[in-house]
Amino acid sequence: MSSDTPPVLAEPEGQAPEPVRARSALTEKAGLGDRAFAGSARAAAVFILVIMAAIAGFLIYQAVNAISQDKVNFLTSFAWDPDGNNTNGVPTFGIAAIAWGTLVTSVVGVLLGAPVAIGVALFITQYVPRKLGSFFGYIVDLLAAVPSVVYGLWGLLVLDRHMSGVSKLIEDVLGWIPMFKTNGTYGSSMFTAGVVLAIMILPIVAAISREIYKQTPREQIEAAYALGATKWEMIRLAVLPYGRSGVTSAVILGFGRALGETIAVAMVLTTVPGLVTRILQPGGNTIAANIAVQFGEAFTTGRQALIASGLVLFLMTLIVNYVARLVIRRSTNKAGA
């Protein structure tokens, strides 16, 4: 072995490289191509930043303009009449009712969709043979590619008809909670919209969770089995803890999607003015759906008010993402160290 060692390695004090050449290699300027590329990349970055700043400035200007004309409190009012159609041109509009509707439908969507998505991910990764699992995974991915207008149509034409039975059952059981009381009519409700949202966020949450669960380290799985864990106990000991932070962020990503979903919700909901707290009966509105429905008929102040509501939705999404980060940081800190 040692006799085969090349002489270069065996004699470290051989010829030293020429110092002059070494220095010139170190100080050599980047080539023309490098400089051109760096320059154009920088220009593109600056350009995009400027455009984005301009868009933000424009939107904020419009929003502030609308809010300054508002004759009621923008944050707490339930009305939405920025063009003053019912008040002789006096703009009265507030974000409260539609922000509430946005949150309620999205929370319903996540509460119903996330557990199913996680169940699907566990089933695909843990309970079926690998080949069948990737087949199911493919189907789930296909669901994610369905345009949301299709979900909206389906929710309106098919799902909503079947919701009255379920809604009535919920009212019979939980009707003592004000939220689940109705006026005797069901459907076209925030609950229906929530169910549509649940189905819409399911594929993405399931797909991300599946990728995470699939990577559970073999050692963790075997550690659980070797202790005498059943399959479900193994999942609780190894798979779920491993996936916790990633799946949490998948769920929050799904929540963000539900917050911003426009068309499907706009198609399903029967909007009524003001705050709707009963989620099983017709009525309710969301920020995104409100924008989609109102924008065509809105005049100047109306459009600016819708832009203001859009900025509020953007803020809500930002907050959700920020909270998600906090949650993930906390759970990974606990796992590491």
Added chain:
Amino acid sequence: MAKRIDVSGLSAYYGSVRAIEDISLTVEPRTVTAFIGPSGCGKSTVLRTLNRMHEVIPGTRVEGKVMLDDVDLYGAGIDPVAVRRTIGMVFQRPNPFPTMSIYENVAAGLRLNGVRGKSDTDGIVEQSLRGANLWNEVKDRLNKPGMGLSGGQQQRLCIARAIAVSPDVLLMDEPCSALDPISTLAIEDLIAQLKNEYTIVIVTHNMQQAARVSDRTAFFNIEGTGKPGKLIEIDDTPRIFANPSQRATEDYITGRFG
């Protein structure tokens, strides 16, 4: 309650590939048996058939008999989950549950066995950590993550986790190969103590270790790649190292191959 293991005519498959063929051997209670042999000869596979961990890998299969005292572990109506609760296992790389504290790691198996009471659990956790020679090092930070320990401590934590459920047999697959020499010695000392209560089978690629810790040594070999591993001989450890009856064993031990 240490038990005897009696293996006869054991073969194991990965898919259609036979990894070990026709293994027969006996492991007496309260002894340490070492499995040695070149890598790929099937030591881990044999070990994993003993607690039915082999079948955790999809597409695998086992033929033959493994008796634990008078119970056939592969007999009809035997639940592999119950087998693994009776026969504990420690792996090559320490694998504490990363999100759990030291305490929770040791208690993990107890929870599966339905031990719930706080004082019961506290007692068994302390006893197991003492049994794994780890108590004095961790008693002040039981609620800290198990991953915060050194590699050697993690491995002793895994041993504590395994003995917490009072198994009859303890299987160890190269438990020191990822550890430094000091931690290795600590584990070897521990094995010498555990022998008083458990039947122990340990796979090792380190022949000095086999000589130090084991009462009996089994030498496995493989004729060539793709061929199944076979048991060449099993005998008292001093005899295997001083005067093996098979030429192949002697060649391996004296370092002439493998």
